[in-house]
Amino acid sequence: MTAQVITITSGKGGVGKTTATANLSTALALDGARVVCIDGDIGLRNLDVIMGLENRVVYDIVDVIEGRCKLKQAMIRDKHLQNLYLIPAAQTRDKNAVSAADMIRVCDDLRAEADFVIIDSPAGIERGFRNAIAPADRVLVVTNPEVSAVRDADRVVGILEAEEKGAPALIINRLNPALVKNSDMLSAEDVLDLLGIRLIGIVPEDEAVIIGSNRGAPIASESKSRAGQAFRNIAKRLRGEDVPFMDLTPQSGLWNAIQRLARRK
Amino acid sequence: METTTSIVQIKGIRDGLLASFSDAAWEEQRAALKEQITERAAFFQGARLALDVGTQILKVNDLVDLRDWLSERSLVLWAVVSESPTTEKSAQLLGLATRISKPRPEEIRYEHDPAQDGAALFVSKTLRSGTRIEYPGAVVLVGDLNPGAEIIAEGSVVVWGRARGVIHAGAKGDRSAFVCALDLSASQLRIADQTSATLKAHKDPKPEIASINSDGKLQAEVWQPGETTIRK
Numbered sequence: 099m100t101a102q103v104i105t106i107t108s109g110k111g112g113v114g115k116t117t118a119t120a121n122l123s124t125a126l127a128l129d130g131a132r133v134v135c136i137d138g139d140i141g142l143r144n145l146d147v148i149m150g151l152e153n154r155v156v157y158d159i160v161d162v163i164e165g166r167c168k169l170k171q172a173m174i175r176d177k178h179l180q181n182l183y184l185i186p187a188a189q190t191r192d193k194n195a196v197s198a199a200d201m202i203r204v205c206d207d208l209r210a211e212a213d214f215v216i217i218d219s220p221a222g223i224e225r226g227f228r229n230a231i232a233p234a235d236r237v238l239v240v241t242n243p244e245v246s247a248v249r250d251a252d253r254v255v256g257i258l259e260a261e262e263k264g265a266p267a268l269i270i271n272r273l274n275p276a277l278v279k280n281s282d283m284l285s286a287e288d289v290l291d292l293l294g295i296r297l298i299g300i301v302p303e304d305e306a307v308i309i310g311s312n313r314g315a316p317i318a319s320e321s322k323s324r325a326g327q328a329f330r331n332i333a334k335r336l337r338g339e340d341v342p343f344m345d346l347t348p349q350s351g352l353w354n355a356i357q358r359l360a361r362r363k
Numbered sequence: 364m365e366t367t368t369s370i371v372q373i374k375g376i377r378d379g380l381l382a383s384f385s386d387a388a389w390e391e392q393r394a395a396l397k398e399q400i401t402e403r404a405a406f407f408q409g410a411r412l413a414l415d416v417g418t419q420i421l422k423v424n425d426l427v428d429l430r431d432w433l434s435e436r437s438l439v440l441w442a443v444v445s446e447s448p449t450t451e452k453s454a455q456l457l458g459l460a461t462r463i464s465k466p467r468p469e470e471i472r473y474e475h476d477p478a479q480d481g482a483a484l485f486v487s488k489t490l491r492s493g494t495r496i497e498y499p500g501a502v503v504l505v506g507d508l509n510p511g512a513e514i515i516a517e518g519s520v521v522v523w524g525r526a527r528g529v530i531h532a533g534a535k536g537d538r539s540a541f542v543c544a545l546d547l548s549a550s551q552l553r554i555a556d557q558t559s560a561t562l563k564a565h566k567d568p569k570p571e572i573a574s575i576n577s578d579g580k581l582q583a584e585v586w587q588p589g590e591t592t593i594r595k
Contacts, residue, residue, distance in 0.1 A: 164386070197383070197385070198383075249511050252492040252510070255491055256492065257493075294489060294507075
C-alpha cells in the first residue's frame, strides 16, 4: 500500500482550507485509514491549533527537512485517533525554508507509512502554494459560495491545469441554504457552472464548525453535526465510495421543485 | 532518512532538463548528479541542462568543473539558478543564464506571423481567471471566458460561449472591430477607445454583438439572423 497525497487549496484565504484539512483527516481516520496531515503554511501554522495538538508540537516539518529530527519524531499522534498524525509547520520560519523537492521527498517517505497524506496549502498562488501542490496526487479546491472566492478558485484551477496536476475536485464550504433560497448567495450550481470541475462535497454553514475549531476538536467526529456528516461523506468519496449528496434545502423536495420552476421564468 | 530516489532531482522543463539540488553537501549532490548522468549516458547525451542549486554557495571553479565534466558527456550547461548572490555572480561570470523562463501558462502571447496575415487566433478551451490572451489580430474563442480572464485583440473578438471576463477588441484603435458572444456578460467591454462597464448578467442569454455605432458609442444588440450587419 502506498499513500495517496491530497493537497487542499483555495487561492483565497479564510475559506476553510485548514478546517477542511482537519476534518477530512479526522473523517478518514475515523473510517480506519492511516492518515498523516501536513501543515503546509510555513510561518503561519494553524492546523495544530484546530486539531487541538498545539501543546504537543516539538519538531516541525522544517526540522525534518533540515535534518534536525527524524520524520517519525515530527509526527504528532492525535489525541483520540490512533491512526491520525500531524506534521506541523514551522512558526518561526518562512516559506523559503521549504522547496517543492523537499515536500516531494517528505511525502515519498510517508507513502509507505500511511493511506492518506493530506496537505494543507497556504492561501495565495506563490511559493508556499507551489510547494504544497508539488507532491499531490489529487488536489481538492475549497471555495465559499462568494464571488471573490470563486474567482480565486478559478485561477487556482487554471494553474493546476497548467501544472498538469489533473482536474481538481471541488468542495463548496459554508453554503447557507436559506440565503441561497432567497438568491442572496451563489448556489452550488452557480459555482459549479463557473468552475466546471467535479464536485466532491458541499459543506453547509454550521456554527459548530467554528466552535469545534476553537476547541481543537474537529466537527467530523460529531456524529450529529450536518457539517461533520458532509466531511465524512467527502472522506468516503475520497476512498472511492459512491455517497449521494446530502439534501441541503430547507424545504421538502416538492416545494423546492416548484420554486425552481418559478425561478426559471 | 532513507531515500530510494537520488538526492538530486532531474526533470524535464520547456528549455531542456532541470536538476534541482537541495541544501545537502555540494560534493555529495554533485556526485549524485554525475552518477545519474553516467547511468543513463545515452539518454542525457546532447541535453540542455539547467541547475537549480538552491542556497548552495558556489565559486566559479565549482561551476567550471561541472560544466567541463558535463560537456565531456555532450551535455550543455546553460543556466544556474540560485538564491545565493555569490553563486549567481559565478554563473554570470561564466556567461550562464541565471533565470530560466518558467512556463507562464497564465499569459498566452502569440507572435504575429505575417504569413498568417488576416487569420484569426483560434482558441478552444475555457479561459480561467488570470489568463490573458493578447493577439495582433482577431481572436475566436470556443469556450467560456471566465471572470478575471482577458482577451486583448487588435481585431475583433468572437466568443462561442459565455463572455464574462474583460474583452478589448480593436486594441490598437480599430473602431470597426466588433465583439460577439453567445452570452455577452463581460465585466468590461472595450472597443478601440470606447469602454462599457459591466454588462448585466442575462437570465436568458441570447447571442449578442457589440460594435461602435454611428454616434461613436459602444452598443450591444441581440443577434438577429439575417438582420445584423457589421459595418466594415
